[in-house]
Amino acid sequence: MADLTPKQKEVMDCFIKEKPKIIAASGAKRAGKTFVLILLFLILIARYENKGLSFIIGGSTQASIRRNVLNDMEVILSKELKLDKTNAVTVFGNRVYCFDGANADAWKKARGFTSAGAFLNEGTALHDMFVKEVISRCSYPGAQILLDTNPENPAHPVKEDYIDKDGQVLSNGRLNIRAFHFTLFDNIFLDPEYVESIVASTPTGMYTDRDIYGLWVAAEGVIYKDFNKDIHYISSEEVAKKNFVHYYAGVDWGYEHPGAIVVLGEDDKGDTYLLEEHSKQHEEIDYWVDVAKNVKERYGNIFFYCDSARPEHVRRFRREGLKAMNADKSVLAGIEEIARRFKLKKLYVVIDNVELFKKEIFLYVWNEKTGEPVKEWDNVLDALRYAIYTRNKKDIITGKRR
Ligand SMILES: Nc1ncnc2c1ncn2[C@@H]1O[C@H](COP(=O)(O)OP(=O)(O)OP(=O)(O)O)[C@@H](O)[C@H]1O
Ligand SMILES: [Mg+2]
Structure with missing residues (x-):
């Protein structure tokens, strides 16, 4: 298996040992969030090998699911993942359905499903109803939900409903939510020169706070802070x-x-x-x-x-x-x-x-x-x-x- 960054190892350990219902990874761009969650999602699907169960990948559009999730998944599996007419693909003998979830009525696509797990990519780009519907569809025993996102406004539902509920325990004693925070510097596999150039070119203020440090900060004050x-x-x-x-x-x-x-x-x-x-x-x-x-x-x-x-x-x-x-x-x-x-x-x-x-x-x-x-x-x-x-x-x- 691929080497993981220390932050990714933390997420992996939590997934295996604590088995929370929801794992949320939020933070900087290029920090390694999606990469580790793809691995976890595959482990999850492999646990139910050949059971013919349904899994969900939610992304804002089919194109973004392809770009952000399926491409890296193909590399890890060394196998081409071609979606059929229902936007589904078979992985380890289970069906993985891809739903685009950016719009208000997107949640209807997930209606009536029973799923053993979901990967929600770029949580803040998804409609809140869609996120909630997908989570409620994950009703198969042991089902887990993996969500990655870049930070946005601190009042965003993804932050208030999941990230801020880090550590929440269900009445049966099962850990419900674990949230992880990533910064750009957590991805130790990036070329240091590349990291330096990203830091040097990211505008001061909100863009740096969110994209480099992964913080959920509101946009405030003057917009062009670097103008001198x-x-x-x-x-x-x-x-x-x-x-x-x-x-x-x-x-x-x-x-x-x-x-x-x-x-x-x-x-x-x-x-x-x-x-x-x-x-x-x-x-x-x-x-x-x-x-x-x-x-x-x-x-x-x-x-x-x-x-x-x-x-x-x-x-x-x-x-x-x-x-x-x-x-x-x-x-x-x-x-x-x-x-x-x-x-x-x-x-x-x-x-x-x-x-x-x-x-x-x-x-x-x-x-x-x-x-x-x-x-x-x-x-x-x-x-x-x-x-x-x-x-x-x-x-x-x-x-x-x-
Ligand atoms: N453990 C790893 N080993 C090798 N490459 C990795 C590893 N983790 C991440 N990468 C690579 O680093 C890059 C950024 O990782 P990833 O796409 O997971 O970041 P992200 O946090 O999801 O970023 P964004 O917010 O921009 O979507 C990708 O090219 C990914 O393949
Ligand atoms: Mg990503």
Whole structure:
């Protein structure tokens, strides 16, 4: 069997000796949570070899189950796991059913099942009803539930209902829940250089607390904590010396709130510069067409990554001969990418060409209750996020960033 990290050994020992009904592993990304739970899940299935029982794997989508669970399981078993029409596969003479559990009605898929065990992958990405239904389906004697998750808001049901109930004992004396906390540093098999680069590039605040230290912290305070006016502002004289290889723009429509267009430049070192901000309140689409055409005259036929909330404006830009496309508006992933670039000193702002940016960068804050940004002081920053995230999305998702 594979070598385990000390933290993974703790989980394994608990599984074998204490046999809790539920084991929850929460914590940092890449910490080794899923890996050890896959091993435990296979041990569990093997205990009931050839009994023809049912087991459940729950993940947010079929694709994420494949990526996070089945692929590693195939490696461990040295066997291809091909799902049949019912999204099930036979392992050690038992049936393992894969359910996607992200949506409100997902729980219905697990209804009527009797299961001897379940693996719930990325607990916070699953619908709460689905998690509860799967757990209640695990009614076969000795059934166990394994759940892994990254931390989120401390009020999340996964934390309150399972993690916080660590050590809970059932009336028959059986241990009900054991929760384990993982940090990035628990995965001693990761290359130290890789760990160092992850630490160096993870934004300060919530992202570091959650992704590196595995803590359930609320998002609070200023969003771009790594922005430093002494580091990230650059003058137009200095920026004139850079060798730009690519220009593009971001657009956030607005009327009551200011609308904003930002122009970005990427230099031959892979650094990005916010070259120009155009922000204004109470302007109609004709005004923004003029701004964009003027940008096009000076920078060439560049892409405008636009807020998709006003499709008629995007169409109008296209009719005017502008290369407008809908932006990817994923909020947390986009913010993380901008924050990461500030932390790595790979994003700069030309101080004499921005105005509203100077306010927004310090006033753009998290709503602690929702874990989302407060929708204020976000106009220029949204345009910036749409542009940078959409342009780099493919590389970000595949881990091949520029
Ligand atoms: N004991 C081990 N031996 C060899 N490789 C391991 C071991 N534990 C984990 N790994 C590898 O380390 C990487 C991260 O582990 P894993 O996917 O389990 O982390 P995770 O905590 O589930 O992370 P995430 O929160 O990002 O899903 C994976 O590539 C995994 O195969
Ligand atoms: Mg995982």
